[in-house]
Amino acid sequence: MTSLTPLSEHRPAEAPRTEPSGDRGAPVLSLRDLRITDRVTGRDTVHGVDFTLAAGETLGIVGESGSGKTLTCRAALGILPPRFEVTGGSVEIAGTDITTLTPRAWTELRASTISAVFQDPASYLNPSIRVGAQIAEVLRVKKGLKRREARDGAVELLAAVHLRDPELVHGQYPYELSGGMLQRVLIATAIAAGPRILIADEATTALDVTVQAEILDLLAELRDRTGMALVVVSHDLAVVAQLCDQVLVLRRGEVVEQGPTARVLHHPRHTYTRLLVTEHEEYGLEKFLRPEEDA
């Protein structure tokens, strides 16, 4: 399992949280009894993943390395590696089952519905193109903006992710930026087409704890401002406790437990969840949880 980050080094997000309510809006993302099969071995790598997420809600997916977190996210994004296929259940985005769309139809739709940021931002940017031009390209292709509008839009997005001096950053190359700045650029790119769902797959794992906390604050702020639904994949329960309304615990491709974050982390029912919580307890997980009565 990946090493755990001391919880004491996280700070709670400053942005207001979207409280889960009994009166949830229409689902923007629904995975129904999802099964992902490895074509090579014929085995089910993920099965029985089932959750619904409404606008402004956040789901955390936790579990040990290789438990199927990333494959679940890739299925939701419609970008499974060729070796894997969805062999059961459905992935519905705003009511459309994306597993039934042609690759072309899905590519056209994807950026404006669901987007993602991963762990290693540098590998998602072209090293020889200035970052502003890369964001502007997304705005031109996905939103049909003209060159000048796309340039201005890119600067606005760099400001929206709180990069100081967005005009300067716009003209810089990826190698000129720190890891935290690159992750902000990637988030700006990911939200450029106004997706309804953003997946953050270990998006803060490689960053130092202060920068990690700032990026988590940014994700919470963007969620609360835009109403995006968030899926947060993390091996770190503090990240989940801080950001997520619901949590889903995966082990060997199977959901062992899921429910409201405070309930799962205060009263884990499965031995494996208890183990995860115990591993974090010495760091003071409780200070990141809302009071138990909110569960």
Ligand SMILES: Nc1ncnc2c1ncn2[C@@H]1O[C@H](COP(=O)(O)OP(=O)(O)OP(=O)(O)O)[C@@H](O)[C@H]1O
């Ligand atoms: N491209 C691939 N080719 C072969 N096997 C893969 C591939 N991607 C994932 N797997 C396998 O599928 C299983 C689930 O992987 P997945 O990446 O979803 O796990 P994870 O929970 O995200 O792990 P981690 O926390 O290490 O990222 C693992 O056994 C993994 O080795």
